[in-house]
Amino acid sequence: MEYASGLIKLKPGTEDKVEEWRSTIASRLNEAAATLRDEDVQVESWFKVELNGEKYLLWYLRAKSIKRVFEVSMQLKHPIDKFHYDLMAEITSKNGNILAEPLIDIPRNET
Template sequence: MPLKSLKATDSGRFFYINRLYKNQINQENKKMDVSAVLMQLKPLHMQQVHDWQCSLKARQDEVIETLKAEQVHIESWFYLQLHGQDYLIAYMRADNIQKAQNIAKLSTFPIDQVHKQFKTSWQAIYPAELLLDATAT
């Protein structure tokens, strides 16, 4: 609701409408939770990574459906090798990370079962600490 399209008949009504408009802007610009983790893979599990990646790419519509159910706006995965060891980095931006994780744990979506099975290839998980979150709007 653009403010310039509103007409106020008195100062009290204008203040109320202006407050509603500011609340809407604040909700639209609401900060989201951000999370990143580093997963060390078990040795010789790169085939599982490849299979998981192919599955998720082929079933992209299901992936998007689960992200919506979890209120996740962005989920990105990266691979890196460090000193001969394989790792994955997962990045997520959601309305509420804890809520998203709880929803995922209880999910009955078939694609989430693929992801749960994939987690068995992880040897260790290292949560990252957020140092800076800058967004240009």
């Protein structure tokens, strides 16, 4: 498995759009789950973070191939994908994508 994480710096005043995104994804979980299956994603998590008065979204993915995740999602097979990318473009500050350097991911080994 591979993993990736990052921060998305939000444009000021986009909190309502973030809530619209969250509630839309939550109301369409079956479609979101179908996207994850297509992308071979095991885990996708999102968090709100505030640092020094600036707001961010923190994301985390664990998947067979992070490269494949982005290749498949950019095909916009599911309408939820287009919604996600359009809204992220609307709320992300200029140069607001900050990738984290992966250090360690500790999966639980089943025995």
